[in-house]
Amino acid sequence: MSGTLGDLGEFGLIGALTERVPVGPHVPLGPGDDAAVVAAPDGRVVATTDLLVEGRHFRRDWSTAYDVGRKAAAQNLADVAAMGARPTALLIGLVGPAELPVAWALELYDGLRDECAVVDAGVAGGDVVRGSAIMISITALGDLEGRPPVTRSGARPGDVVAVAGWLGWSAAGLAILSHGHRNPRAFVEAHRRPEPPYAAGPAAAKLGATAMLDVSDGLISDLGHLARASGVRVELSGELFDIPAQMRDVGRALGADPLQWVLTGGEDHALVATFPAGTPLTARWRVVGRVTEGRGVTVDGEEWSGTGGWDHFG
Ligand SMILES: Nc1ncnc2c1ncn2[C@@H]1O[C@H](COP(=O)(O)OP(=O)(O)OP(=O)(O)O)[C@@H](O)[C@H]1O
Ligand SMILES: Cc1ncc(C[n+]2csc(CCOP(=O)(O)O)c2C)c(N)n1
Numbered sequence: 001m002s003g004t005l006g007d008l009g010e011f012g013l014i015g016a017l018t019e020r021v022p023v024g025p026h027v028p029l030g031p032g033d034d035a036a037v038v039a040a041p042d043g044r045v046v047a048t049t050d051l052l053v054e055g056r057h058f059r060r061d062w063s064t065a066y067d068v069g070r071k072a073a074a075q076n077l078a079d080v081a082a083m084g085a086r087p088t089a090l091l092i093g094l095v096g097p098a099e100l101p102v103a104w105a106l107e108l109y110d111g112l113r114d115e116c117a118v119v120d121a122g123v124a125g126g127d128v129v130r131g132s133a134i135m136i137s138i139t140a141l142g143d144l145e146g147r148p149p150v151t152r153s154g155a156r157p158g159d160v161v162a163v164a165g166w167l168g169w170s171a172a173g174l175a176i177l178s179h180g181h182r183n184p185r186a187f188v189e190a191h192r193r194p195e196p197p198y199a200a201g202p203a204a205a206k207l208g209a210t211a212m213l214d215v216s217d218g219l220i221s222d223l224g225h226l227a228r229a230s231g232v233r234v235e236l237s238g239e240l241f242d243i244p245a246q247m248r249d250v251g252r253a254l255g256a257d258p259l260q261w262v263l264t265g266g267e268d269h270a271l272v273a274t275f276p277a278g279t280p281l282t283a284r285w286r287v288v289g290r291v292t293e294g295r296g297v298t299v300d301g302e303e304w305s306g307t308g309g310w311d312h313f314g
């Protein structure tokens with residue numbers, strides 16, 4: 001579809017966007033009324049919201065609209081999974097200038113649709129408003145399927161700390177793009193379209209995870225939240241992190257330390273969880289440390305000095 005948002009108008013835009021995304025199997029009443037109706041068989045709904053702002057979370061010369069849609073959905077769906085829940089529906093707030101090509105908004109929705117399809121979720125509704133920068137605000141809902149939520153506060157001394165998913169790939173991709181390069185592609189693609197291990201969230205809950213979160217800002221920073229909420233210390237072992245040879249090569253080429261990407265890089269949306277010692281973990285989980293009495297996060301016995309991850313106002 002050619003033209004701009006200004007050409008299409010608010011209701012034309014809503015029509016064009018909503019016909020692009022299915023509401024999915026959990027939404028008996030989708031876009032078109034004052035509110036949507038989302039099924040909650042368990043009676044308890046997980047709800048979470050995250051914003052993406054142009055220039056801060058993405059650049060249009062680094063990512064396509066489709067990539068931004070995939071990433072916007074992924075970062076919200078990962079928060080649902082990190083509670084041990086199954087995502088059911090998204091609500092999308094879209095702000096953009098009148099000059100924005102309609103094609104950009106439609107491709108954004110194609111990305112949202114395809115990421116939702118990974119977890120069988122849909123788009124239940126949203127809002128569109130004119131504004132100077134592009135901003136995407138997403139609320140994700142999920143179903144606990146009768147289980148208690150896996151919070152950040154349940155880690156106990158003696159637990160093991162384990163990770164499912166990627167660490168450091170998005171940060172390596174961001175570093176590559178920031179240096180004006182586009183290769184190696186694998187890292188750039190990981191930055192544009194993270195692949196959170198969604199199924200590991202509910203699976204961790206079933207395995208008896210005591211605490212869990214997704215790594216959005218950086219492992220050290222995010223585990224700091226978990227340690228604080230649980231009143232424990234998290235001790236990581238550097239040797240348990242396996243850094244791919246290709247990531248070491250990129251680090252060498254850019255003069256960066258790949259372990260820094262792995263430990264403090266955000267946006268891969270890996271899941272990190274604590275489990276009672278002896279829990280029979282499946283192959284998707286890699287043990288990277290343990291929980292002890294105390295506070296804070298250590299790497300090889302040392303308190304991490306420097307930034308542990310992204311801080312929007314830091
Ligand atoms: N403006 C706000 N008003 C109310 N609660 C907020 C606000 N901002 C954050 N929170 C709450 O603070 C907690 C931590 O938020 P945070 O955004 O750090 O988590 P996250 O989404 O897992 O991380 P990230 O934003 O890096 O993906 C969440 O429970 C969130 O709902
Ligand atoms: C253009 C551009 N510059 C920098 C970054 C890096 N970045 C932005 S937000 C964030 C942490 C998660 O954010 P939030 O806490 O809001 O979920 C990171 C690592 C990027 N993605 N794009």
Ligand SMILES: [Mg+2]
Nearest residue numbers: 049050051216
């Ligand atoms: Mg958030």
Ligand SMILES: [Mg+2]
Nearest residue numbers: 079213214216
């Ligand atoms: Mg999170």
Ligand SMILES: [Mg+2]
Nearest residue numbers: 050075079216
């Ligand atoms: Mg988040």
